[in-house]
Amino acid sequence: MRVLGVDPGSVTLGVAVIDFERGNATCVHLESVALKAATKATGDFHARLGAVFFEVNQLITQFSPDEFAIEQIFMFRSPESSLKLAQARGAAIAAAVQGGLNVHEYMPATVKQAVVGTGRADKLQVQHMVKRLLNLSEAPPADGADAAAIALCHCYRRTSLITLQAEHIPPAKAELLRHLAQSRHRSRSGQESWTELAMARAR
Template sequence: MRATTRILGIDPGSRLMGYGLIDSDGRKASYIASGCLKVTGKSLPDKLGLIFRELSELLHSYEPQQLAIENVFMHRNADSALKLGQARGAAICAAVTRDLPVAEYAPREIKLAVVGKGGADKAQVQHMVRVLLNLSKTPQADAADALAIALCHSYQQGALDRVSGATGLAGGRLR
């Protein structure tokens, strides 16, 4: 029997931040929770504080063992990319203050892992998340993205576990 890991996936945003929680044994994943945090506030520091506090509460409530988050990709607007990077930073800080390992994935890598093609659109990601997690309804786009990030991480970890088991390596060391 494989150990189960609880993974929190984060789709960062400075206005709406998706989150998705799954339990995974590296081969199969099961849905725990998902949703979106509406990031409100008069100033950017207020918004970043809200992200930190809300994610800290999620971490306390669901006790994930790992966090996976999407990397910043370059927007056409540099200001938007900077705000997104700061929102990611607040989310990452919430995780590291609880000593959680953080994994980062590129958008194309996530789509490739979940849909099978790196250029998939949001509707395709939503559909595959629904199918892979056997959900009764399609999650909101940002929540589906967060679940896709968690699934991508679970697949990566499962592959690493299988390779290390097959080669006798664990954490880079011989068993």
């Protein structure tokens, strides 16, 4: 399974293409795109939205992902910032839909829980775990790391549900079991993340 993960923004766009097979994740492409520079002109907001659409469209054409995952919007203190983020998400989602991909959305806390093991992880923790899980030589930029984390979150959740459904467990019960597994992990005192446990089970 190949997943395109996108961390949308109106200034910087994080993108990552991850291959996931038998519990093993491989980084195919990871990048933080400076949208003002990408417009090569005034860098005004509407041009940046066009750049978001263009970049996602190019990645779909170049890497042919099977799935598309993006972070859900969260509210900033500034309504204007929230609106700009929503518009950037819309541009990325439009490109994915045009490319024939199903769109999967995850809340930031869900992504952090899946990759780090806690929904309150900070950016440095996310960068560290992405580096570790993808066997990268160095920690990626924050936006690229977030995009990779979103893609990894989708890979782990998708794989867990497929495994449970293959064992003839109804989807609703499978989702409940997944939540229970996460709850048990949150009560653990060890440092091993839930994602690493999921990867071990998938092998």
